[in-house]
Amino acid sequence: MEFDEVINTRYSVRGYLDKEVEKEKLNYVLKAATIAPTGVNFQPFKVYVIDTKKNKEALREVYPAEWFTQAPYVLCVVSLKDKAWVRKYDNKNISDIDATIVMDHIILAATSVGLGTCYIAAFNPQKAREFLKLEDNEEPVLFTPLGYGNAEPRDTPRKEVDEFTVYL
Template sequence: MDFDDVINKRYSVRGYLDKDVEQEKLDYVLNAATLAPTGVNYQPFKVYVIDTKKNKEALSEIYSAKWFTQAPYVLCVVAQTDKSWVRKWDNKNISDIDATIVMDHIILAATNVGLGTCYIAAFKPDKARELLQLEDSEEPVLFTPLGYGDAEPRDTPRKEIDEFAVYL
């Protein structure tokens, strides 16, 4: 797919087929994470690849939608807050920004190889920390199922450019 196809075909998939994801597609998606830009290229993140069949109950406690555990995998991008760049003027730690960029690369790469995803930020962080056994300096930022979609896109109206672009 060319880039325009990828960004136009991506949607939040809320239903998945019971079909395995080929290892080469999973590797392609994970490789995209390594290419994501991060502050000062510190790469302060981990990507957890969670087998849904082995972890269905724990995942259901993190986010309760039934479709969340239908795909063969759920990925979680975790920020390493102690390893990220901090803006010196206001001490803003950008680990959450870095992790979000990583997830965006993952989601666009998945779309490019015919896989479905859905950004999940509305999860229970304490349950995520428990499953992933995170250190205090690690923060779960986003989850996504990863698999073959079995749901049509919902109508999601988009703002017109003049509603968000501010020219100075």
């Protein structure tokens, strides 16, 4: 799939088929995480690959939407705050930015091989921390189901370029 097609066909999938994801496709998606740019290339993240059939109830506590656990996997990108680059001017730790870029690579790679995803930030962070058994320096940033979509895209109007662009 060409890049233009990937970015123009990707949508938030809110329904999945009961169909396994091929190991090659899962590995391709995970490989995309390894090449995501991060501050100073510190790569301060982990990706949790969660089997939904084995963890359905725990995942429902993290995010209760029924479709969230329909796909065979749910992925979670966790930032490692103590391993991230920190901007010296204001001490901004960019671990959450790095983790978001990683998830974006995952989602675009998944789209390119015919898999559906949906960015999930509206999850219960405490339940996520408990389920994933995270350390204090680890923060769950984003989740996504990963599987074959079984839902049509919703109408999501987009701003025109001139509505958000500022030229100086």
